[in-house]
Amino acid sequence: xAGVTQTPKFRILKIGQSMTLQCTQDxxxxxxxxxxxDPGMGLKLIYYSVGAGITDKGExxxxxxVSRSTTEDFPLRLELAAPSQxxxxxxxxSRGQGKWNSPLHxxxxxxLTVT
Amino acid sequence: xxxxxxxxxxxxxxKGAPVELKCNYSYSGSPELFWYVQYSRQRLQLLLRHISRExxxxxxxxxxxxxxxxxxxxxFAQEEDSAMYYCALSGLGQGGSEKLVFGKGTxxxxxx
Numbered sequence: 269x270a271g272v273t274q275t276p277k278f279r280i281l282k283i284g285q286s287m288t289l290q291c292t293q294d295x296x297x298x299x300x301x302x303x304x305x306d307p308g309m310g311l312k313l314i315y316y317s318v319g320a321g322i323t324d325k326g327e328x329x330x331x332x333x334v335s336r337s338t339t340e341d342f343p344l345r346l347e348l349a350a351p352s353q354x355x356x357x358x359x360x361x362s363r364g365q366g367k368w369n370s371p372l373h374x375x376x377x378x379x380l381t382v383t
Numbered sequence: 384x385x386x387x388x389x390x391x392x393x394x395x396x397x398k399g400a401p402v403e404l405k406c407n408y409s410y411s412g413s414p415e416l417f418w419y420v421q422y423s424r425q426r427l428q429l430l431l432r433h434i435s436r437e438x439x440x441x442x443x444x445x446x447x448x449x450x451x452x453x454x455x456x457x458x459f460a461q462e463e464d465s466a467m468y469y470c471a472l473s474g475l476g477q478g479g480s481e482k483l484v485f486g487k488g489t490x491x492x493x494x495x
Contacts, residue, residue: 272426303485308392310469310485326482358427371417372483374427 269294274359274375281349281382289344289378291359299362300342301372302326302334304355311358317342349382356380385410385474389486396460397494404455404489406444406470415473416453418444419485422466430455430468440464460493467491 275290303311313326317336333345360372386409418430431439433446444455470486
């Protein structure tokens with residue numbers, strides 16, 4: 269199993285540009301998540317999905333959009349990039365929620381710089 | 384609201400010394416607590432969870448509900464333990480859905 273795969277690894281965007289961060293998992297996990305990690309800060313949840321066709325906002329959803337058309341894929345879209353979106357983005361998945369299902373499997377991250 | 388506090392941003396110890404990474408939480412219900420670790424150039428991964436009461440790579444963590452703490456301990460640190468450690472709490476958020484909240488992380492450096 270490849271686990272959770274994120275692409276690209278690095279990206280530099282100009283202000284106002286748009287892009288999609290790709291995330292795919294091959295573990296048949298129902299739950300998928302997008303986090304951002306700013307320097308010196310913990311991970312903050314942007315969006316999550318409990319299954320194909322279902323998405324919901326996390327703590328910091330503004331400026332982002334997601335879709336979940338399949339169980340495997342959970343892309344994150346930035347429509348109008350802003351410098352405040354400079355961060356490292358992590359995608360994660362889990363089998364479910366609850367005592368034994370909560371552990372997350374993470375991708376390697378995407379380092380995004382907006383200038 | 385759920386909150387996880389890791390008071391130390393950086394922690395430096397010598398090889399063979401005991402190490403304790405502190406984690407305090409705030410949550411009104413019954414929490415599920417985890418430690419995640421990120422080694423250099425590797426992805427974030429689960430280290431251990433309190434419900435398993437397990438020891439992974441010599442690390443243990445005990446949930447102390449009275450002190451609302453879940454400190455990570457190892458009696459003899461090794462250089463390969465150098466990494467970023469995150470404490471995380473899973474609990475019911477607003478609306479009844481479960482959510483995982485992370486602390487800001489502690490960077491552990493084990494010196495030779």
